Amino acid sequence: MHSLVEENYLKALFALSKDKGSVSVNDLSKHLDIKMPTVTNMMKKMAFKNLVHYQSYKPLKLTKKGKKEAALIIRKHRLTEMYLVEKMGFGWEEVHNIAEQIEHIKSPKLFAKMEELLDYPKFDPHGTPIPDINGEMEWKAFSKLSECKPGERVKMAAVINTSDEFLKFLNRREIHLGLKIRIESVEPFDNTMVVKYKNHSGETISHTVCERLLVEKF
Amino acid sequence: MHSLVEENYLKALFALSKDKGSVSVNDLSKHLDIKMPTVTNMMKKMAFKNLVHYQSYKPLKLTKKGKKEAALIIRKHRLTEMYLVEKMGFGWEEVHNIAEQIEHIKSPKLFAKMEELLDYPKFDPHGTPIPDINGEMEWKAFSKLSECKPGERVKMAAVINTSDEFLKFLNRREIHLGLKIRIESVEPFDNTMVVKYKNHSGETISHTVCERLLVEKF
DNA sequence: GTATAAAGTTAGTCTTAACTAACATATTAG
DNA sequence: CTAATATGTTAGTTAAGACTAACTTTATAC
CATH class of the missing domain: 2.30.30.90 (Ferrous iron transport protein A (FeoA))
Structure with missing residues (x-):
């Protein structure tokens, strides 16, 4: 599977490419607080793993595979946030940091259980859609x-x-x-x-x- | 704080020294499935951080600090296991691997909340004591x-x-x-x-x- | 009580993922 | 259109944490 570090790159790429569909190395670098050469290097590695489309001096784009993997991490993040709020009594403002760590846990069972206990929610406590087990999310017109x-x-x-x-x-x-x-x-x-x-x-x-x-x- | 790797060394040292009070490099190496030279190296680093007493060719012993840190990780492990079983409906055989990962989460709040929801348990269902927030455990179970x-x-x-x-x-x-x-x-x-x-x-x-x-x- | 085996250490290498310095390409401003 | 600036890349270094090979110390057997 992917390292924790790669997962963070995937997540950031996904989040930043929402509007434009692609991301600059610079934006990604700033968002992750990692220097540009490191990002460039990582992009090459991730391109080799077919997670991102990379060409020198061109904006970055997630591949289909990369997009799905990212969605699955975000799924874990949002399920966790929602679980913490709904089932454990945390406040909205407390859960982000915890979810940021738990999203990297490798255990399909754990997240399947959260989902079940939450009654298969489609939106999280921040109201954003939760990707399903295949990485697909429902976008509603808000x-x-x-x-x-x-x-x-x-x-x-x-x-x-x-x-x-x-x-x-x-x-x-x-x-x-x-x-x-x-x-x-x-x-x-x-x-x-x-x-x-x-x-x-x-x-x-x-x-x-x-x-x-x-x-x-x- | 400590890296995930250091935490695993601490936990293993703690578990293995239950019996004799000290551990050989060999035992630790086998338990962690990490070669002896790597273990020796790590012990030197951890000795420098005052987590373990290290002298060449002598058995390893956790320092007071190391013991406490280890107990706090075990606390997180046992609380997680109990939470997964009692509050999420997992079976005992399923929870170990998940707890093994969640025990490394940095969030005092999360574990305080689990503890609260479980009603401040002092022992897990196997009768094993759960260390408190200061790393102290009650041995009354025995x-x-x-x-x-x-x-x-x-x-x-x-x-x-x-x-x-x-x-x-x-x-x-x-x-x-x-x-x-x-x-x-x-x-x-x-x-x-x-x-x-x-x-x-x-x-x-x-x-x-x-x-x-x-x-x-x- | 030495020979052999087991345990521990040292030295040097590898990989991952970060960094800086220096160079290259794009973009923007005049 | 060229100069200046912003963005991106290359090359080389570092730290953590793993490894193997070779050597040293301690333990065990005969």
């Missing part, structure tokens, strides 16, 4: 909260930024997954939103935050 | 030989005093870990025991010695 109009009722579905800071911020305002939110109004000058949910009414949310909250209309 | 009654059959589990003198004494009488012993009789005046084991029958053991031998009833 909207950014910032794109919603006054009067609409939506349900919290995912967060884009998962930094500790941000998650703590959401906790303080009791904003969590599945929360039903009604958009009261939008300030025209700075796009700040005034929303209502649970026992919070007239809560204001900055545009920056609204850009990072994915919601489901219903 | 009885002193001196507390056993005539007719009982017991198995040697641990020795309290590990002085050279004492261990040599035990060696001369071929008393070792795992040895099955039957208590024949107890002299009422000085509590000397007459016991039978292997090809020794009618061997007498003083009360002083019986006080230092921990046994498991079976």
Whole structure:
């Protein structure tokens, strides 16, 4: 199987290539905090293992195989996060570091069991889709909260930024997954939103935050 | 912190020194399936880190620090095994390999949570003690030989005093870990025991010695 | 009590995955 | 279009942790 190190490269490649489909050596280097020559070297090795398409001076692209392997690691990460939150009582902001380590555990049984105990979830505590055992994920059409109009009722579905800071911020305002939110109004000058949910009414949310909250209309 | 590799050496040293209090390079090498020169090298590094007492051609002994670190890894291993069995529905035969990996996870929180959910167990279902957060374990699971009654059959589990003198004494009488012993009789005046084991029958053991031998009833 | 076997050590090599320094190619700015 | 800058590569080094071959010390057998 793959080394822990290779798995981290795969995961980073997968995460970074979401938008453009490819990644620069530079981006990958910065994301992993590993110097560029090391990354170049590793890419050659991984190309040899048919995990990534590599050509000198060209952007990096995961192969089909690489994409699947990456998805399977992400599957383990997200199942773990969800298990920790749902079954062990951890908070959102605590689970990332633990999942980052557990995702490398080699034990199909362990993750199959988590999945079973969680009732085969398709989305994790951050609302992002969980790849299935074949590395396939279901993408659902979520909207950014910032794109919603006054009067609409939506349900919290995912967060884009998962930094500790941000998650703590959401906790303080009791904003969590599945929360039903009604958009009261939008300030025209700075796009700040005034929303209502649970026992919070007239809560204001900055545009920056609204850009990072994915919601489901219903 | 320590590398995964060092942790495995610590754990093996701890497990193997249960009986004699010290371990030969050869035993350690066989147990880890790592060649002797590699072990010697690692012992020097670990001696430098004050985890093990090392002198050329002498048996290996964990330092106090090394013992504690090892106990903390074993704590994580046993808590994980118990958690997998009790809370996730695994069978005992399935959990060892998983625990072997999870024991290296760096997250005090995770194991504190397992401990909490398991209701602060001091022993696993095999009666083996689980070290606490300070690496201390309770040995109550075992009885002193001196507390056993005539007719009982017991198995040697641990020795309290590990002085050279004492261990040599035990060696001369071929008393070792795992040895099955039957208590024949107890002299009422000085509590000397007459016991039978292997090809020794009618061997007498003083009360002083019986006080230092921990046994498991079976 | 020496000869032989077993255990332990030393020296030198390999692989993985990191690094720096120096060089090469692309991109951007004027 | 060329200069400057940013990005990417090559070459050589390092540390951890494994190995083999050869040597040394300790233990065991006769």
